[in-house]
Amino acid sequence: MNQLSYVFAVTLLLVAAWCTWRYYDLKRSLRQVEQFMRDPQTPPPHSNEIDALIGVIESRRLAFNMEIKALQTENERLATVLEQLTDGVLIANADGRVQFANPAAGKLFGTDEPTHQSVAQVVRSHQLIEAWKRCQQTRQIQIEAVEIPTRRQHLQIIVIPDMHEGGSLILVQDLTQVRKLETVRRDFISNVSHELRTPLASLKALTETLQGGALADPEAGPRFLDRIHTEVDALTQMTQELLDLSRIESGQVQLNFESISPRKLLHASADRMKAQVERANLKLDVLCADGLPDIRADKGRLEQVLVNLIHNAVKFTKPGGRITLGAEAVPGGVRCAVQDTGIGIPSESLSRIFERFYRVDSSRTGSGTGLGLSISKHIVEAHGGKIWAESDEGRGSAFFFKVPAA
Ligand SMILES: Nc1ncnc2c1ncn2[C@@H]1O[C@H](COP(=O)(O)OP(=O)(O)OP(=O)(O)O)[C@@H](O)[C@H]1O
Numbered sequence: 169m170n171q172l173s174y175v176f177a178v179t180l181l182l183v184a185a186w187c188t189w190r191y192y193d194l195k196r197s198l199r200q201v202e203q204f205m206r207d208p209q210t211p212p213p214h215s216n217e218i219d220a221l222i223g224v225i226e227s228r229r230l231a232f233n234m235e236i237k238a239l240q241t242e243n244e245r246l247a248t249v250l251e252q253l254t255d256g257v258l259i260a261n262a263d264g265r266v267q268f269a270n271p272a273a274g275k276l277f278g279t280d281e282p283t284h285q286s287v288a289q290v291v292r293s294h295q296l297i298e299a300w301k302r303c304q305q306t307r308q309i310q311i312e313a314v315e316i317p318t319r320r321q322h323l324q325i326i327v328i329p330d331m332h333e334g335g336s337l338i339l340v341q342d343l344t345q346v347r348k349l350e351t352v353r354r355d356f357i358s359n360v361s362h363e364l365r366t367p368l369a370s371l372k373a374l375t376e377t378l379q380g381g382a383l384a385d386p387e388a389g390p391r392f393l394d395r396i397h398t399e400v401d402a403l404t405q406m407t408q409e410l411l412d413l414s415r416i417e418s419g420q421v422q423l424n425f426e427s428i429s430p431r432k433l434l435h436a437s438a439d440r441m442k443a444q445v446e447r448a449n450l451k452l453d454v455l456c457a458d459g460l461p462d463i464r465a466d467k468g469r470l471e472q473v474l475v476n477l478i479h480n481a482v483k484f485t486k487p488g489g490r491i492t493l494g495a496e497a498v499p500g501g502v503r504c505a506v507q508d509t510g511i512g513i514p515s516e517s518l519s520r521i522f523e524r525f526y527r528v529d530s531s532r533t534g535s536g537t538g539l540g541l542s543i544s545k546h547i548v549e550a551h552g553g554k555i556w557a558e559s560d561e562g563r564g565s566a567f568f569f570k571v572p573a574a
């Protein structure tokens with residue numbers, strides 16, 4: 169019995185020693201695993217039990233790395249989009265501090281570094297700040313459009329509540345160009361209807377007079393018919409000009425570029441206007457420098473520009489005056505000029521005469537809808553050129569346009 173107890177005690181001791189050894193071995197391996205996880209450069213521990221664990225950890229680590237890489241790519245893509253976006257994006261926290269702003273947001277609000285400033289400091293518009301506050305209170309999307317007069321800007325902001333952080337996302341859109349186009353369109357329609365109303369009212373009055381008995385009058389009858397004829401001509405000219413303008417503006421006019429001599433172009437336009445110039449008792453000269461390079465132009469269209477300018481010179485120059493056409497070489501092309509000794513243009517109108525329907529003072533002259541210069545400007549710009557005017561009021565005007573050499 170004693171011997172049996174002795175064997176049992178020795179076995180127990182051996183088992184205890186083996187367990188202790190296993191325990192410390194496992195603990196050491198786990199420490200190595202811990203080290204390996206902290207620094208994947210250290211060699212992984214080797215033991216049968218741990219190998220399986222290391223395998224799992226390694227595969228998780230690789231999957232994790234791939235996920236991080238995918239997230240980084242996604243992040244970079246998003247950052248590029250936000251960087252290039254023309255709309256502004258601001259992210260503000262619940263206290264109204266800007267946490268993120270893309271470059272467009274800074275540009276639209278005229279602030280260099282919006283991040284860390286308050287929303288109020290960045291947007292600087294009472295209405296926009298109110299919209300942001302409303303969104304914070306109601307947690308509902310708010311849309312607000314304002315005009316910022318100091319910067320001549322029309323901005324629209326959309327404030328979207330951020331459900332997780334209690335803050336908000338603010339999108340800013342620049343509507344300045346859209347509003348400008350709306351105004352141009354509105355002005356255009358009201359100008360056209362105004363311009364149509366006058367000749368139509370005259371036509372109605374003239375026909376009523378004829379119906380009222382003037383038709384039978386051998387002297388007044390033909391006179392009224394003549395006036396009807398003039399009004400119809402004016403209406404026809406206006407509709408033709410409007411059609412031209414809309415075609416040129418919408419890019420429907422195909423320009424046929426060719427290489428042409430500026431001298432030939434000036435003489436061709438002068439010849440076309442010769443009769444009108446003589447009838448107005450004016451003199452027309454063409455002064456063209458020698459050795460000018462050819463220009464790249466649509467002959468018919470550029471001739472139309474010169475005819476428009478000469479026609480204006482004839483209209484706005486008193487009998488006995490002089491009109492001079494000229495051309496000279498300038499860097500990159502040729503500059504053509506139409507100068508007159510007429511009534512001139514006040515300096516405050518010089519920048520506006522190329523607008524549609526703009527006339528300095530309709531009482532100064534007879535016919536004209538104010539479309540000629542607008543059409544000319546579009547034609548010159550379609551040639552890659554530039555048109556401008558100079559004038560000394562009371563002494564004359566000079567119109568210049570520059571077009572590229574062939
Ligand atoms: N040579 C000029 N001298 C003085 N004023 C001019 C001259 N050319 C243009 N203007 C002014 O600029 C305005 C605009 O000219 P524009 O050619 O566009 O229109 P218009 O001649 O009045 O009409 P349209 O050319 O459509 O028949 C004219 O109404 C006139 O007031």
Ligand SMILES: [Mg+2]
Pocket residue numbers: 476479480536538539540541
């Ligand atoms: Mg004109």
